[in-house]
Amino acid sequence: MSRKMELSESLEDYLEVILQLQETNKVARATEIAEKMRVSLASVTASLRKLRERELINYAPYKFVTLTSKGQTIAREIFRKHKIIKDFLIRVLTIEAPKAELTACRIEHTMDRAAINKLVKFVAFIDTCPRAGKDWLQRFSKCSSTEFDWEQCDHCLDECKKHHQKRK
Amino acid sequence: MSRKMELSESLEDYLEVILQLQETNKVARATEIAEKMRVSLASVTASLRKLRERELINYAPYKFVTLTSKGQTIAREIFRKHKIIKDFLIRVLTIEAPKAELTACRIEHTMDRAAINKLVKFVAFIDTCPRAGKDWLQRFSKCSSTEFDWEQCDHCLDECKKHHQKRK
DNA sequence: GCCGAAAGTTAGGCGCCCCTAACTTTTATG
DNA sequence: CATAAAAGTTAGGGGCGCCTAACTTTCGGC
Numbered sequence: 001m002s003r004k005m006e007l008s009e010s011l012e013d014y015l016e017v018i019l020q021l022q023e024t025n026k027v028a029r030a031t032e033i034a035e036k037m038r039v040s041l042a043s044v045t046a047s048l049r050k051l052r053e054r055e056l057i058n059y060a061p062y063k064f065v066t067l068t069s070k071g072q073t074i075a076r077e078i079f080r081k082h083k084i085i086k087d088f089l090i091r092v093l094t095i096e097a098p099k100a101e102l103t104a105c106r107i108e109h110t111m112d113r114a115a116i117n118k119l120v121k122f123v124a125f126i127d128t129c130p131r132a133g134k135d136w137l138q139r140f141s142k143c144s145s146t147e148f149d150w151e152q153c154d155h156c157l158d159e160c161k162k163h164h165q166k167r168k
Numbered sequence: 169m170s171r172k173m174e175l176s177e178s179l180e181d182y183l184e185v186i187l188q189l190q191e192t193n194k195v196a197r198a199t200e201i202a203e204k205m206r207v208s209l210a211s212v213t214a215s216l217r218k219l220r221e222r223e224l225i226n227y228a229p230y231k232f233v234t235l236t237s238k239g240q241t242i243a244r245e246i247f248r249k250h251k252i253i254k255d256f257l258i259r260v261l262t263i264e265a266p267k268a269e270l271t272a273c274r275i276e277h278t279m280d281r282a283a284i285n286k287l288v289k290f291v292a293f294i295d296t297c298p299r300a301g302k303d304w305l306q307r308f309s310k311c312s313s314t315e316f317d318w319e320q321c322d323h324c325l326d327e328c329k330k331h332h333q334k335r336k
Numbered sequence: 337g338c339c340g341a342a343a344g345t346t347a348g349g350c351g352c353c354c355c356t357a358a359c360t361t362t363t364a365t366g
Numbered sequence: 367c368a369t370a371a372a373a374g375t376t377a378g379g380g381g382c383g384c385c386t387a388a389c390t391t392t393c394g395g396c
Binding site: 176178207208210211214215218229230 | 352353354355356357360361362
């Protein structure tokens, strides 16, 4: 019986970690999970039992762990959220990678699929729209530490247009 | 002794609710808090005791609640985060208000001051930079449901520049 | 193949936050 | 001003996630 009940943030984190371990090592082991998540082995055991009950992992006591296909689907979804949020935090908001990593870890549990997809679209829009783009983000990153400098706008708009013509 | 220990998300929520009740009614009452937070009165009592221990609220059994100045500072900070995130979700990502409200409620506990300030700057940048602005957001909102339409770019860039000249 | 170290599990405990049920205090109304 | 209703508290219990300590299983090297 597959429960439709929501996973706790903690269990989502476990799934995510298991996915990453599985992708590098084929399987995940309790010790590695414990290290990655910075929790005790006892906590890992308890969580693995819960994940197995929900049929999200293949696991037996003293054995290694792999994701079931259901588990993989969910884990990939969470990991996708993580990457999207982290990308936004780093590239758009110019937050330092280590802090972005931590913050993404927490936000990933709080945005539903629809919201995440909006974020994806928005970042893609920034990357695509001639009025935005890399140089626009760079301008933000410069002025984000100071005040907005209206003096540069004319020149900036010209550059922007020129750049767009070149691309065509 | 003022603990520096971090507040749980739950206690942060209580502070936020108390702030809002206090601003409309001068004081907050347990019943109102319970209703707003959709928890039982018993849960409210327990949380009020914790907040009082941390000297974040003025409160005695059977009496109403007000924030101490320390509590007000923290509550305002959280509420500020909430408003900023909600504004971003609604105005930039074009997420529906009710869902934005819920999502903001959760993200508000996960972004530190620095990250929030980046977000503020970014939204301000969007509102200020001639290359972005209201019409740019509108374009995003249109294309966010479809594909990016390169055909419009030339016209859009011209409009953008024209608009900027007018403003000067 | 034995045995110690490493890996994993179980038991028991704690903090947090929530609940219901039974109780007490406050209040408002006749 | 008495008393019933409303507001608030306490007691007790549950789920979750974490911990340490004591135990068991697994595995690598002699």
